[in-house]
Amino acid sequence: MKCFLRSLTLLVGLFFYASSHATDALPTLTTPDDVGPVVEQPIEFPHFRHAGDAKDGGMQINCMYCHTYARRSMVAGIPPIQKCIGCHQSIESVRDKPRIQKLFEYWDAKKPIPWKKVHDLPDFVRFNHERHIQRFYFQQDRPYQEVCGYCHGNVKAMTVAQRQKPITMGWCASCHQKDHPVSANSSETGHGPNDCFTCHK
Amino acid sequence: MGKDIREDIAWAQINKDVLKSLESPRKLYWVIIFVALLVFSVGVGCEIYQYNTGMGVANMDNPHVWGLYIASFIFWIGMSHSGTLLSAILHLMHADWRKPIYRFAEAMTTFSLLTAGLFVAVHLGRLWQVYYALPYPSERWIWPNFQSPLLWDAMAIFTYLSSSILFLYIGSIPDLAICRDNIHQGWRKKLYTLLALGWEGTDRQWRNFRVTYLTIACFLIPLAVSVHSIVASDFAMSQQPGWHVTSFPPYFVAGALYSGCAAIITLFIILRYVFRFEEYMTLPILKKTVRLTFAIAMVWTYLNCIEFASVWYSHDQVAKDVLIQKATGTYAPFWWAMIFCGSVVPFAMMVKKWQTNIPVMFAVSLLLNLGMWLERWMIVAPTFSHGYYPWTWDHDQWPSLIQWGIVFGSFGWFTLLFMVFCKIVPSVSMYEVKEMVYHRSQARKKEERAVQEELAVKGAH
């Protein structure tokens, strides 16, 4: 009998725990990594070389130098080849590296590069890069590597980008429900939209 | 009026008779199983086609978004109610004539609920996403909409189904123990041993058993009422003319008991023949069931009239239009057939001679069931074809063969489950029949003793 009561308490407790866990205590800001598949790209683009820290031999280029649409539109965008060539035509030192040669092959043929998508959302989801960059990069003035990296992981250390975060609805919500400061110096906070229709299309 | 049951029937004989039903039914049993299987597979075929192609093949359209599936859903839910009536309400009222027939009535409850559940699945446009409607803590952080009557439905049906299964099971444990004790080989032995849970009929077991059975019975009665009220809420809670009716919950409950009783009569007759239960499912019991059914039929008729009257005398012109449309429009034949089957045919049960006439009662019970099925259809469909918005009125919608096929298939599914159950679990409760026989013979003995004493007193004078 006692044994039963104990187990009953345990069961009820478990149920409460699970439910409260589900409604409140899901992922926090330091989100777990959920590494996506390794994606083979037509050119093995070295993100670490371009965006990485100087001590690691990177050039610390701002993400939005190449992914320039992120702050202006829904999608971050893959830069046109023109952008790559813009710099690389004057960087003689690496011209004979195989990856650069490949790049110039595409350019000379005026053929677009068929990149593979690394961060894919379901078709019915509307994710707006612009809003997030505006909110956290411009308004809140956080470093771009943190702002981009929250969803994309530590790309500056990667060669070809690989998904690092789960990018699921619950994961999005874990951040949306947090109160974030409205601007860099403000004590006022606000959370992300919770309206289904905002993100579902 | 004859006796409900022979009082001198030996307990061992009861065991023997009932256990025989588990082994050698009449040939008709196998015919029924075969036909049920056939009908069910037709339904399965239709469902596979519908699942793959889309709900459109059922020939539903924009105003008629619900069709026979919902109507049949209510029908099957309704059918389940009389099992509870017989096993719980009559149990509390100590009407012991229910004892030989309550087990199969309860099984009917369970299986018609399972059949109703089938229609939920069949009806959904995206069955594969049905888990969205389940309240479980998901990664997505969202829950179903607890405001929706459909969710209440799901919850109520789940509660009812699981409670009914438990009730049925708890009530069968002593019988399963009998089976365990009498069947000595094969998978059945293992199954009964497992299910009987080591029941020995000790005083402790019986004591707790009695209280438990009574408690669940007490729970089941309000539950059954709430289940069909909630099903009625699917309609009554909506805003549509013809649905938004305050009297729908009692009306639905009455209809439910009605169709359930009619189904009990049908199954009574079938089981009595197939399993040779003439000794137990006796004609006097049939008579009592028939009388009960008649009473409920009159309640239903009354509530039906109330509904018409309240529509008629209200100022809700739209609801009035729907009613008139039912009686005069495209659905008129079915509507009048429903009135005939539901309110006129039961008067055949008033004829004393027919009350125990098996063929007549079989036919009557089938007609009653047809009437009750039509009733559900006549609740669902006409509102769609004659709602608030005249532009979308559409009286030409007719269920496609696919839709009909699935509805027929559900009868096969129910029959199959029910018949298989009856062959595995004793469909007459042996221990309760023994109780019935025991109590009646005790009562008779007492009576006789009293008479003798009286005679003795008289003789002394």
Add this chain to the structure above:
Amino acid sequence: MSVSNLLENWSKFRHTHPVDDKGIPDWEAYPSDIKWAMSIDLDACTGCNACSVACYAENNLPVVGKDKYSHGQAMHWMRVERYWDEGDNGFQAEQGARFLPMMCQQCEAAPCETVCPVGATNHTEDGLNSQIYNRCIGSRYCSANCPYKVRYFNWYNYPEQENAWPAPLNQQLNPDLTVRTKGVMEKCTFCKQRTYTARNNAKTEGRPVQDSDVQTACQEACPAGAITFGNLHNPESQVAKQWQSQQVDLIKDIQEKDEKEGNRLRGYRVLEELRPYPSVMYLERVRESAV
């Protein structure tokens, strides 16, 4: 634990909208500064169906073909209804036909929302009746409870099995919204993708949304300019001016029009008396009596 959240914000969660338990209209508590609304002038509407076609083009509506149309399975979010005057012996055509474009009325107290078992249709803070396609399981209860019958169900798998957009017609599909697959309900969204973009741009520029930011596809197409759309909450918007001048109040079920002037106004809402508080005001069609 969200129960603590519940207790903390109890009054917020118990708030009813747009009319409280005691029947008192409550505009002030509106959750945002945007309330999308529409008004349609039936006197200007010519019934030409341009709005309907524009809706097909904007919202990826499948063409179902004759057979399915005959079964009432058409997917037009915006349908143009044609009514006749009724005379002694049948319909009268002397004063022409009456046209009424009918689409989702984006009710403030929408009957469809409460009944969805999975919560796939909700009220958004900018006053729309949302439809989350991926959440929908196809119980069709919303449509059953819609008094206007403006919800359309995907009876078939139009994009794939029914091949509603044979290549290269599929290249026309609008990427701003999904193509719905079989088994989900859909309906007019007041061009959600457009209002979203308008709000997004206004937010980036740090200003409120104006009339010039957004037009619905039907409004944009309407050759007679019969449709006005905008933010009812902004007194400067055309739609707010129209509603006000017609003395139609979003949160009243019976409009209390001014005795003297009010009965010479022509704004009304369809099936208002059912109290769904629709967001579309129609202006009565006018016909000259002198000829």
Add this chain to the structure above:
Amino acid sequence: MSKRYLLALYNNFDEAEAVVRELRNSEIKGFNAADDLVVKSPIEHPEVEEFLGEKSVKVQWFTLGGALTGGLLAFSLIAGSQAGFYSQMKGGKPIVPIPPDLVLTYEMFILGGVYITVLGFLICAGLPAKRSPLYSAKVSEDQIGILVKGDDGSMAKLREIFTRHKALEIQEEAGR
């Protein structure tokens, strides 16, 4: 000290009643009628209950606990989940609407009640159990069994009582 079991079968309740009465009245060393006496019967034994003496049934407390837990759990979980992050306004109704939540609370009240009652039954009735070694299939048919447990020394006396009341059959088994 080892215990032994004895099972006697009787034809009807009257005989069984007489045996039980005698057993209860007798004072046999190593046998306590209140604890060591079990009556097995094919049907519920209305008369035997009386002469076995009042024994309390605790199932209803399970019922109460289960029903209350079910109801409370339902309301708090439902209201709690409605008030979660994704709370969405619906049809002009409050986000936490009381009437619908009460409907579900009611259902969960019953569900909890029924489930825990069944659980309580299993616990109180000691099911599922291994069958005792002294079990006769006759008990599920038409005979009443009386199972007693006693010290080795008491066996003879018990057996004597059973035989005196014309037991149809007496089985004995060494206890555990």
Add this chain to the structure above:
Amino acid sequence: MTENDFSRRDFLKVLGWGGTAVALSGCGNTSIQDGQETVTSYVTLPSYVTPSISNYFNSTCAQCDAGCNIMGRVREGRVLKAEGNPNSPINRGRMCGLGLSGVQAHYNPDRVREPLLRTGDKGETITWDKALGLINEKLNGTKGTEIAFVTGGMSGHVQALLGNYMDELGSKNHFSYEAISPAVLRAANKKAYGESMPRYRIDKARVVVSFGADFLGAWVSPVHFSQQYAQFRKGSRPEGRGVLVQIEPKMTLTGANADRWIAVRPGTEGVLALGIINALGKAGLSIPADIAAVSHEYTTERTSKETDVSAEQIEKLAALLKERTPSLVLAGGAAEGYAHGSQNAAAIALLNRVLGNVGKTLEASASVPFPQIAPTVGSRSSLIALNDGLAAGKYKVVFSYGVNPVFSAPASMKFKDNFAKADFKVAFAQYMDETALAADLILPLDSAMEDWATVVPEYMAAPEGAGSNAYAQMSFRQPMMEKVFPDTRGVGDILLALLKQRTADKYKEFEDFYSYLRSAVLKNKVALGGKAGDDDEVFWNETLSKGIVPLKGIAGSVSAKASAAGLKLPVPTDADPSYPLRLIPAVSASMRDGRNANEPWLQESPDPLTTIVWDSWVEINPKTAAKLGIVEGDIVEVTSKSGSIKTQAYLFPGIHPDAVSVPVGYGHEAMGRYARGVGANVFGMLDSVFDKETGELALNETSVKISKTGQRVIIVKEEGPVGGSQAGKPKIAVQVSADKVDLSKEV
């Protein structure tokens, strides 16, 4: 276009873009498929392009001849939707359903994809070189007079190029054909006002009386007139809310929107017009003597008897017209499709003169200063001329472009047989329509959204303000995306290639039609609104981005010179008892002459009045139907002297009891999956009766009889079983009498 042509081509490329590619499987795909989809990057990207944000390209609609200015919404190299250009004086940012369906013509799966050569009954895919070579070969040794071109209405530089080509060939046989054209109106207007297409100012009129002019549906420039109509209906206008009276035997969309729809006996519109003049005179309006001389015969009683319009109605109408000026009287298709159509139109034009509307609501138009690009308008009479020529074997090589005469010519003309008599027929076609099927060589055309062209509208709408009387415009049509099918060509490119076969030297500087057009435009920079010193590139880009080139046009003039002299209207005779009903082929706003029938949106868009979709029907007045015992859905046979069709009957209150109406444009035997076999082709059964003055085919002069076939169907339509009834619900589509409302303060 700030960069070179290469970048534009690149931009036009169809690209899938992350998150914005077509989401076909919609709701099903809940999984995240990393690394599965391809995101193709651009090679170069103009600065104005941002992925996921639409760009708009100004162009011109090609769905009908009104020439509305559109903006194509382009994303990721795909054109998604046509929207109206707000700067256009024609459509002012608005669109009609037909125009919106233009994208479906562009992406149509049934477009011709390669040049096809007929060999016997089979078609064979050939290369462009071979196709063009074949034309060259056939033309060599063919005399100019033996070469004929049949086209629709044309304008702009394509027309100029065609003119050049014909000059090179020495052919003068250009037949501009439109199945539905206001040709009688043009002639009558020219006679009555001195201009064939004056500007109508519905927005300025207080009363509009329209004799069968469906200006909201399919007449001349409907989107433009709808704008005017919206103004006209505004109660806050200084003139107050306008009153529209529509007089026609079969209710058109305009009739459905009229304050009063008057069902007139078919063909007696002119009589009614004169009757109204007479009534106006009686009411005290001074009628010029020459008109009075004719109109006095048309007493109200006589008019009422002949036209089937009540005397009271005529007087009421006259009173209204007298009281509310200015008014505007329009004569449209329904009034003109008779042997005496020109007389009808002339009589109606007299009303405008009597009422003093000329110059007020009927304004002078302006024409473009370049005659080569001015519109060539089509007519049916030119088809008759072509047919006669073909029948006589005069033409050996025939080119057809943008027309489908095999479909739309009456069977009695035997056009198909005559067409077959030509040795070599070349069809420039987008679809395998009936005419393309009858041709020997089919050249696949670019769609209007892939091609370069300039367009000059026939009806020259003008913006409000100074100089509007001399306003004329030329609109650009430009590619919005890469070709959907790589092997199609623009008509300009084909003509240029053909010209180069003849005189290579003259055109050798033009690589393609684009360069021809560009140089032609830059050559006339000043006339086109530029300054002589402007940079060519900048000017060209700015002009293109606007899409509309306002020109200082040659202002026309209108005068009330309509004369009643020579006006003779036939007395209506009793109908031929064997063909008792008058057939009125109805032109619907979406189907028009049927050239757009393969666009599914149009097929699925219900006819506004009957709400029927995906089929044709015959409208019968309920009274007539009752007499004939016909109910809705009966399949009836409509038989004329020249042919018959079978179609479903629809009982329609908006039709005169003496008339029946069948929509045109249905009943294609070819063209594509959406058009083929849908409905019946009413063109085929028309009698060959011609307007006496212009020689136009008189569309409404066919008498028919109707017989039941015994079959019955359920009509596929949008309306439900209660038809147009609101079934006792007063607050659905509400109507209010004008004196019951105060419209003046509306916003």
